[in-house]
Structure formats: C-alpha cells, structure tokens
Amino acid sequence: MQHIQSEPRTAAWAVIIGILFIAANLRAPLTSVGPLIGLIRDHMHISNTLAGMITTLPLLAFAIFSPFVPRLGRKLGIELMILVSVVFLTIGIMLRSLSGMIPLYLGTAILGLSIAVCNVLLPSLIKREFPQRMGLMTGLYSISMNLFGAAASGISVPLATGLGLGWEGALGVWGILSFISILGWLPHLKRSTAGAVDTQSQVSGKHVNLWRSALAWQVTMFMGLQSMVFYVIIAWLPEILKQQGISADQSGLLLSVMQLALLPFTFIVPVIAGRMRNQRLLVTFTFGLLLSGTLGLLYGSSGLIVLWIIILGIGGGFAFGLAMMFFGLRTENAHQAAELSGMAQSVGYLLAAIGPTMFGYLHDITGGWTLPLWILVGASVLLFIFGLGAGRDRYVIIDK
Numbered sequence: 001m002q003h004i005q006s007e008p009r010t011a012a013w014a015v016i017i018g019i020l021f022i023a024a025n026l027r028a029p030l031t032s033v034g035p036l037i038g039l040i041r042d043h044m045h046i047s048n049t050l051a052g053m054i055t056t057l058p059l060l061a062f063a064i065f066s067p068f069v070p071r072l073g074r075k076l077g078i079e080l081m082i083l084v085s086v087v088f089l090t091i092g093i094m095l096r097s098l099s100g101m102i103p104l105y106l107g108t109a110i111l112g113l114s115i116a117v118c119n120v121l122l123p124s125l126i127k128r129e130f131p132q133r134m135g136l137m138t139g140l141y142s143i144s145m146n147l148f149g150a151a152a153s154g155i156s157v158p159l160a161t162g163l164g165l166g167w168e169g170a171l172g173v174w175g176i177l178s179f180i181s182i183l184g185w186l187p188h189l190k191r192s193t194a195g196a197v198d199t200q201s202q203v204s205g206k207h208v209n210l211w212r213s214a215l216a217w218q219v220t221m222f223m224g225l226q227s228m229v230f231y232v233i234i235a236w237l238p239e240i241l242k243q244q245g246i247s248a249d250q251s252g253l254l255l256s257v258m259q260l261a262l263l264p265f266t267f268i269v270p271v272i273a274g275r276m277r278n279q280r281l282l283v284t285f286t287f288g289l290l291l292s293g294t295l296g297l298l299y300g301s302s303g304l305i306v307l308w309i310i311i312l313g314i315g316g317g318f319a320f321g322l323a324m325m326f327f328g329l330r331t332e333n334a335h336q337a338a339e340l341s342g343m344a345q346s347v348g349y350l351l352a353a354i355g356p357t358m359f360g361y362l363h364d365i366t367g368g369w370t371l372p373l374w375i376l377v378g379a380s381v382l383l384f385i386f387g388l389g390a391g392r393d394r395y396v397i398i399d400k
Helices: 002-024 034-044 048-076 078-096 101-129 134-162 166-172 174-203 214-243 248-274 280-299 302-329 334-366 370-390
Strands: none
Touching (some): 002 101, 002 134, 002 174, 034 048, 034 101, 034 134, 034 166, 048 101, 048 334, 078 101, 078 166, 078 174, 101 134, 101 302, 134 166, 134 302, 166 174, 214 248, 214 302, 214 334, 214 370, 248 280, 248 302, 280 302, 280 370, 302 334, 302 370, 334 370
C-alpha cells in the first residue's frame, strides 16, 4: 500500500523538477544578451538598430507564434510539444553562438519561437497537473525563470571577458542547461497522449471564443502592460539613472538590485493570490508600488534612488506573479488556460516589443526622461483598471 501511494508522489515530484528545469530556460537565453550587446555590435560591425533587433526578435516571435501554440498542444500533447520546443531551443542557442550574421539572427528567431511554446503551455500544464496547488507551482515556476534570468544578466560579461569565452561562448553556455532539461523531460513523454485526450474531453461542448470575451481581454491587457513596463525598465533604467548623474557601473548594479527585489514576490504573490477569492487587493498594491517607484524616479530625492528602484522591482514582481496566475484562475480547465495564455502572451509581447522603442523615441524628441516616465505612470493606471477587471472571481466562459 505504501508503495502504491509513493508512486504517484514520485511522479508528481518528477513533473515538478521537470517544470522547474524548463522554466529555467525561459529568460536566461534572452537576458544574457543585454550586457553583451556592445561586444556583439563591435565584433559583427552592425548598427545599434540591428543590435537592438537581437533583443526585439524573440519578443516578436512570442507575439506572432503564441496564438497557434494551444492548437498544437491539443494535437500533439503538451509534453511532446514542450520536448520539441526545448530541442529547438538548444539548436537555436548553439546556432546563435556561431560567428556570422545569418546564424546569429536565425538562431535568435528559433529560440524565440521555442520559448513561446513553453511560455504558453507551462501555465496550462500546471493547471492540469496541480489544480489544488496552482499558486505554489506558479510561484516556483516564476522564481526559477526569473532567478536564472537575473543570473544570466550578471554572469554574461564575466563569462565573455573574464573567462575568455567571448560573446559566442557566453551565449552558447546556456545550451548546456537546455540540453539537461531535454534529458529531464524525456520520461514525461509517455503522459503526452493521455494529456491530450484528457484536455479534449474537458472542453467538449464548452468552446468559447476568447477574443470576444471581455474578461479575457482584461487579463490580456494586464499581461501586456506589465510586460511593457518590465521590458522598458530593463532597457532604459541604466540610461535614466545616468542622466541623474549615476555612473554606468552603479546604474548597472541598480538594475540588478531591481531584478533581485522582484524575485521573492514572483513566488509569494501567486501563493497568496491562489488563496484569495478575488485578487483586486493585490492589483491595488501592484498599482501603488509601480506608481510610487515611477514618481520616485521622476521627483524623489536622488539620495533615495535605491528605495525607488526596490519599490519598482517589488511592483514588477507583484504584476508578473498576478499575470501568470490569471491564466489559471480565470479558466475552468487546462485547454482554456492554454488558450488564454496564448492570447495574452501574443498581445503582451507585442506591447513589450513596441514599448522600449517608443520610450526611446520619446526621449529622442524631448531630450529628457520626464515624458517617457509619465507614459509609465499612465501604463500603471491602465494596469490598475484592467487588473480590477481581471481580478474578479469569474471564469472567461461567462463572458461569451
């Protein structure tokens, strides 16, 4: 009897470990690029615009491919789709780390498409496998993704220059992690067919067009706005701080501080959100934190700059944790979660791709950061409005 009980427990732990390894690959291949962009640009002799495309291309891949992922997941099974995507992720990382323009951009596009699959399907898998522990699992998945993302930002330059790997080696090293993830995910393949059948049976006779659902659009806009705010801050915070008289080294350090401040809340917020009937109070806290941090950058004392950065980081952690939870909380089954995740991430990453460019353009035409930062204030207000709708205790099926 003990053996029978321990077998499902062992299987559950195997799924948890597999999810954490897959999640570890979803940010690191992207965040490792930023610190190396200057080295890549100089070595490849490309313009700043082309160098910027290395960061923008994966976000565009997320936006374009995400809506098609749920259908592929239903056809092939979630586990098989995740395995195929991580295989292609490894190929993309290896290709990108070869010298040459074509391998660089082709590899970047392939890894962007691969990450899009996991971005969409992992929340659905968590909804299916851990319906009673969704907050805890979403928190673990989020912290794995963000922890490795922050680590990749920090060690890229030391790997490239300190260890002499060059930018190619510093980008290619993440292929080791994705290859290990392939080996860890292989045992889950036998569940793939069953998973696909279960998902189909869950939704027979209950089809809903999410693109016509008011609640789905509220979740989507919340996801999109938090993505835009995050990627704008990641792209431009060091430049904003430099204009305030902070050195390049210190501004880079403060960007790391912001990402570290974000980390614990990407775990804590989903756990709390999963225990609440509605999440409107958490949405209000998110708005207050993002608003305070942005206004602090605009008008606060420069002596308190670390405080404003930490507040922004905590606000970002709240926003990201809630966005990930809404996919499961606002849907009735794994199929709907995948559909909502695909829709929200498509629109979300399109905003994320446009945001930093728009922010930089506004800075160019005004010569300062006041107007761009007020755009962030406006984005925080919209995040609050859509978040109040997304935080209601309802399912998307209701909003036909």
